[in-house]
Amino acid sequence: MWANAVEVEAWADEVTMDFIRMDPVQSRGMVVARVTCSPTFLRTLVDKLEGVWQDWAHAPEHQRILDRVRADLIRQYEGRRKTDR
Known part of the structure; x- marks a missing residue:
């Protein structure tokens, strides 16, 4: 998977990250992976x-x-x- 952008949505009990591969020529992208996790796991990942x-x-x-x-x-x-x- 190769991504050069990310969109993040957060709720009280989960966080969803869409990893996006942007096309610099056409200024559009496609989601190449979606990860949903708990806020606790997100803190571990950030660390x-x-x-x-x-x-x-x-x-x-x-x-x-x-x-x-x-x-x-x-x-x-x-x-x-x-x-x-």
Whole structure:
């Protein structure tokens, strides 16, 4: 499964996450997986993902990737600000 977007719905006793593969050319996507879990399990998942992210982000070989992501986010933000004026 490959996804590049997610939609999350939350209720008192469950959380549903739809993982979506977006097509950048056609600006549409398709759900490639749906996961429904308890809020307790979601907290466990978030904790584990945060640990994995910290390990990945601090690896020297990933710094160039993070620098590109930061630059892209800044360009997107600045582009939105120009169109909002």
